[in-house]
Amino acid sequence: xxxxxxxxxxxxxxxxxxxxxxxxxxxxxxxxxxxxxxxxxxxxxxxxxxxxxxxxxxxxxxxxxxxxxxxxxxxxxxxxxxxxxxxxxxxxxxxxxxxxxxxxxxxxxxxxxxxxxxxxxxxxxxxxxxxxxxxxxxxxxxxxxxxxxxxxxxxxxxxxxxxxxxxxxxxxxxxxxxxxxxxxxxxxxxxxxxxxxxxxxxxxxxxxxxxxxxxxxxxxxxxxxxxxxxxxxxxxxxxxxxxxxxxxxxxxxxxxxxxxxxxxxxxxxxxxxxxxxxxxxxxxxxxxxxxxxxxxxxxxxxxxxxxxxxxxxxxxxxxxxxxxxxxxxxxxxxxxxxxxxxxxxxxxxxxxxxxxxxxxxxxxxxxxxxxxxxxxxxxxxxxxxxxxxxxxxxxxxxxxxxxxxxxxxxxxxxxxxxxxxxxxxxxxxxxxxxxxxxxxxxxxxxxxxxxxxxxxxxxxxxxxxxxxxxxxxxxxxxxxxxxxxxxxxxxx
Numbered sequence: 094x095x096x097x098x099x100x101x102x103x104x105x106x107x108x109x110x111x112x113x114x115x116x117x118x119x120x121x122x123x124x125x126x127x128x129x130x131x132x133x134x135x136x137x138x139x140x141x142x143x144x145x146x147x148x149x150x151x152x153x154x155x156x157x158x159x160x161x162x163x164x165x166x167x168x169x170x171x172x173x174x175x176x177x178x179x180x181x182x183x184x185x186x187x188x189x190x191x192x193x194x195x196x197x198x199x200x201x202x203x204x205x206x207x208x209x210x211x212x213x214x215x216x217x218x219x220x221x222x223x224x225x226x227x228x229x230x231x232x233x234x235x236x237x238x239x240x241x242x243x244x245x246x247x248x249x250x251x252x253x254x255x256x257x258x259x260x261x262x263x264x265x266x267x268x269x270x271x272x273x274x275x276x277x278x279x280x281x282x283x284x285x286x287x288x289x290x291x292x293x294x295x296x297x298x299x300x301x302x303x304x305x306x307x308x309x310x311x312x313x314x315x316x317x318x319x320x321x322x323x324x325x326x327x328x329x330x331x332x333x334x335x336x337x338x339x340x341x342x343x344x345x346x347x348x349x350x351x352x353x354x355x356x357x358x359x360x361x362x363x364x365x366x367x368x369x370x371x372x373x374x375x376x377x378x379x380x381x382x383x384x385x386x387x388x389x390x391x392x393x394x395x396x397x398x399x400x401x402x403x404x405x406x407x408x409x410x411x412x413x414x415x416x417x418x419x420x421x422x423x424x425x426x427x428x429x430x431x432x433x434x435x436x437x438x439x440x441x442x443x444x445x446x447x448x449x450x451x452x453x454x455x456x457x458x459x460x461x462x463x464x465x466x467x468x469x470x471x472x473x474x475x476x477x478x479x480x481x482x483x484x485x486x487x488x489x490x491x492x493x494x495x496x497x498x499x500x501x502x503x504x505x506x507x508x509x510x511x512x513x514x515x516x517x518x519x520x521x522x523x524x525x526x527x528x529x530x531x532x533x534x535x536x537x538x539x540x541x542x543x544x545x546x547x548x549x550x551x552x553x554x555x556x557x558x559x560x561x562x563x564x565x566x567x568x569x570x571x572x573x574x575x576x577x578x579x580x581x582x583x584x585x
Contacts, residue, residue, distance in 0.1 A: 107281050108284045108285075111272075111281040111285050112285060114242060114272065115214060115242075115287070117267070118214045118267075119214050121268045122213055122214055122240040122268070128211060128238045130189065132265070136265060136269065138178075140174075140178050140235075143263040144178075148171055151166065151252075151255065152167065154224075154249075154254075155225070155251075155252060157252075158393070159249065159349075159390045159391060160389075160390050161390045162387060162389070169226070170224075170225040171225060173229065174225060174228045174232065176510070177530075178232055181236040184528065188209065191206040191208045192206060192207040192209075193206055194206055197570060199567050200543060201547060202546060203542060205541045205542070206540050206542075207538065208538040209237070209538070210538050211238035211534065212289050212535065213289075215241055215288055215290070216241075217230050217243045217244065217290075218291070218292045219245050220294050220351075221248035221252075221393055222350060223350070224246065225252065230291050230525050231243055234534040236530065236534075237530075237531050237534035237535045239288070240268045240269070241269045242270050242272055242282065243271045243272075244279060244282060245273065246294075248393055248394060257273050283302065283305035283306075286309040287306070287309070288311065289314070289534060290306050290312075290313045291523075291533070293316040293351075295318065295445075296519060299317055299521075303315070314522065314523030314533055315516070315522050315523065316351065316474075316514070316516060316523075318474050318516075319472065319495075319516070319519055320355040320442075320445055321355045321474055321475040321495070322462075322466050322473065323354045323358070323477040324459065324466075324476075324479065325358070325359040326479060326482060327360065327363045327366075328482060329479050331366065334479045335367070335370040335371055336374055337501070337503055338477075340504070341477075341505075342429075342449070343375075343378075343389060343449055347427075347429075347448070347449045348446065348447065348448045348449040348450070350447075351474050352474055352497070352503075352506075353503075353504070354451065354477060354503055355445060356453070357451065358455075359454075359456075360456060360457065360459055364453055364455045371431055375417070375429050383419070384419055384424075389426075389449075391424060392425040392426070392427055393425075394425065397447075397448065398420075398422060398427070401446070401448040401450060402422075402427075404446065405430060405441070407439055407440050410436070410440070413432040413433055415432065416429070416430065417430035417431060418430045427449050429451070430450045430451065431451050431453065432452045433452075433453050433455075434454070437465075442454075459480075463493065466493055470519075471519035472517045472518035472519060473496070474495065474496040475498070475504070475506070476497075476498050476499075477500075480500070480501070494517060496516040496517055496520050496524075497512065510526060511527060512526065513525070514526040551563055563575070
């Protein structure tokens with residue numbers, strides 16, 4: 094008897110399979126299981142245990158997928174999710190409590206509140222660059238009392254496989270599931286009706302997600318990206334600024350992060366000093382041959398390597414490299430690369446770089462930076478400014494539209510759970526993180542309570558001009574108007 098091929102044995106995950114998954118989760122949700130405070134606490138504690146007991150395996154998976162340094166894996170993925178779990182456990186009871194709302198004379202006597210209720214069954218489609226940070230919105234979805242499907246990226250296969258195993262082992266599989274796969278599996282999931290979809294990735298796929306969601310009137314949160322600018326002014330501590338830009342660029346997955354600095358704008362007379370500072374600090378951090386450094390992630394795959402190579406091999410760009418540029422195609426490595434005065438119409442300035450390349454654009458006056466950002470089209474996920482000038486800081490906040498702004502640092506706003514994380518325009522819609530994740534996966538239900546006392550005959554027919562005048566005054570909330578209406582009624 095012939096042995097069946099292993100691939101033939103593997104179950105196909107199609108639309109029917111996706112429908113069964115959603116049905117199972119919806120059946121669990123309607124029992125009210127996920128709504129209980131106890132269930133939510135149990136799952137968050139289980140996630141903490143999962144992260145604590147499997148940190149070496151998580152670090153190893155990220156090393157396999159991206160050659161990500163243990164330092165970055167532990168701090169920027171495991172620790173952030175750990176902190177968010179602890180925050181939710183501490184604050185969730187408060188988040189779940191109804192919020193009192195004011196009422197008016199129109200409904201007197203009455204009381205009102207806003208009740209947070211779970212949306213239902215939600216889908217989280219995550220990205221390859223921070224596979225375990227995809228648990229950030231999952232923490233919010235659990236805290237809000239939802240049933241969840243997490244779809245990790247197939248471009249980080251070791252992390253995807255480990256996530257599927259750990260979630261199945263530690264969390265409630267009747268309410269929380271991981272579906273692995275590529276485009277066919279994601280497409281099958283998108284055919285289903287969800288109560289919310291959160292997608293992290295690029296604008297092209299985001300449009301596909303939105304189109305699929307629109308068929309079911311499903312709300313979406315889209316966390317995308319864009320060209321995040323950094324304005325550098327000369328009135329700064331240059332060494333500290335350079336280090337902080339390096340940390341947000343090459344220290345975050347070698348530039349493969351949605352909030353990584355994409356390009357720098359500085360004045361012509363300051364550019365040389367800035368480049369020299371980068372050269373000095375980059376060598377201090379990654380050595381004379383950065384391709385030998387163990388502190389830099391590799392490029393995720395050959396397609397992205399070729400895309401990045403195309404950007405710096407463009408004829409009008411290749412001569413602009415002032416530092417770095419070394420590549421190892423076999424190992425998918427590209428060294429930290431700085432380019433000076435690249436043409437604004439070059440490929441590298443037309444698309445999000447998402448890699449270790451950092452162009453520097455020069456202007457005559459720093460104020461021109463704002464016009465340059467506006468003319469680039471689209472609103473980035475993040476924007477950064479380095480200056481001590483209070484007027485420039487104020488102008489930056491007032492005029493630059495982006496998902497988030499940071500003054501005198503890069504990327505660190507993601508560590509602040511009291512700030513929302515999300516884009517605007519082309520960089521996304523909606524936000525999450527900490528309490529904002531809870532809100533993203535909750536419906537804010539308006540509730541008004543009344544008794545049977547104080548029943549106003551004014552609202553009932555027959556309608557009269559006097560009733561209309563008095564009700565208009567009541568609805569406006571004007572005490573003077575109410576008194577006038579009553580006097581008019583009395584003297585009528």
